[in-house]
Amino acid sequence: MPRPVAVPRSRSVCQICDSIIGRRLHSTKPPLSVRNATRPRTKIEHDISTVKASQKRLLVSAVLPTGKTTSSPRNTRNTLEEDDSKVRPAHKTANEELSSITNMMTYIEKGKSKVLSNRRIPPEADVRAALQACRVVADYIMDDTVQPQIAHMVNEFDTTAGELLSLEDSNNAQSSKPSEPTTASVTAQVKQIIDKISDTAYTVIAHPPVFITPELLEKYVDVQARLGKPETLPQVFQMYASKPMPREAGGSISYIKQNPNKIANAIEPKIIEKALDTAIEARNLDAAVGIIENGYGTKAFIRNKLLRQGLLPAGTFAATPPAAYVLAMNFSSFQNAMDSATATNVAFAGILTYVGFTASLGVVALMTANDQMKRVTWAPGIPLRMRWIREEERAALDKIACAWGFREKWRQGEEEGADWDALREYIGHKGMVLDRTELMEEMDY
16 A cells, blocks of 8 residues: 655644534634844854764753563553653763754754654654654743843844855855844744744654554654644544554555544543643644544543443443342341341342432432532433533533633623634533523622
8 A cells, every 4th residue: 555645734723613603713823924134244154064973963962762672552551751860861962962943943853853763663762852853842841041142142143144154145245234023033943943843743644654652652642732833733632533543564554544443542631631721821722622522522531431430330230130139038038027038128129218218319429410510500301420521521621611611700791702612512512501691690689
């Protein structure tokens, strides 16, 4: 089967409009402009030698793992903690080596090219190393304590690039007066670096032969969360469940279609929660709704929840009648008013009635509890089982409503605007109510 073309990065999608009217609205952002400044010709030769020396630094060897290791697709929490502890010393070394913008770009590009240039299925260690490289650079760029150094590095990179371009355009032209880059140009350069890191991580994870494991998904979410770029998280969540699985046979790669509804394709709640927090901090409503739709709202997540949280209650319910019958037989031996069989039946019926009635009260109290609900509640008529199954989805939408609405309780319910109206309509289509009047403060009369 021919090797498919790499998946292009998708544009941002309005998840609310897609759920309500079945259409997707794409939006693109204009590329950021790069402002180049010039410096006197007397320092050109010195700058060129500096750039060449910086490009020769072998930064990747300081961080990327060299040992060949294999890991299972499903790792435990202890394994992830061990991996993180092994990476911390390398992180310190990388911060010492990342001394210029050129080195940073070379650093992440080397990990990316190692994955994309592999004609076979890339090992998980290589993909993990490429994402770790993006995480290291992201930590360095987003660290508030090194922002002055970042601004200085951006100025040097911008100035050197402008000098090289001017030297190539006219060898005999007079050098212009050096101009200091403004704060706006430095900020634009930093944003371009952030976009470059985000694009690199997405290109690596979306590469067709790369199989997305829970560990790789968590590392990708960590990178985008550190950069504050949640735009691609909904699509990566969708790829996690539906991306074709690569299989290598006879020197060629074939792809097997996945079932997105199987339990193994459920995303862990802690990963969804971190992605949702990233979208809320970035004030990206479309990404936040898309994360909920492709995380908590999938059949795989619901089935996984039933297996994890419903297996024990179901087993207890199934084991109750035999246990009650054994207990009833023992109770029948302590009386002589009726025969043993009749006493056993009476005791068995009494035990089942007591246990069933008490358990029913507990289930109803659990399903109808609304103390944890703030602004999003269930609409009347929603079955109790659906309320329990979809509680995480409701809590996530409640979190979004509290983040986008007024924080003052006395002003809640007065929000206006297209985004708020779309969110209210989306919540209504999910069988929920935003700002139910009878549950609001001082509105229960």
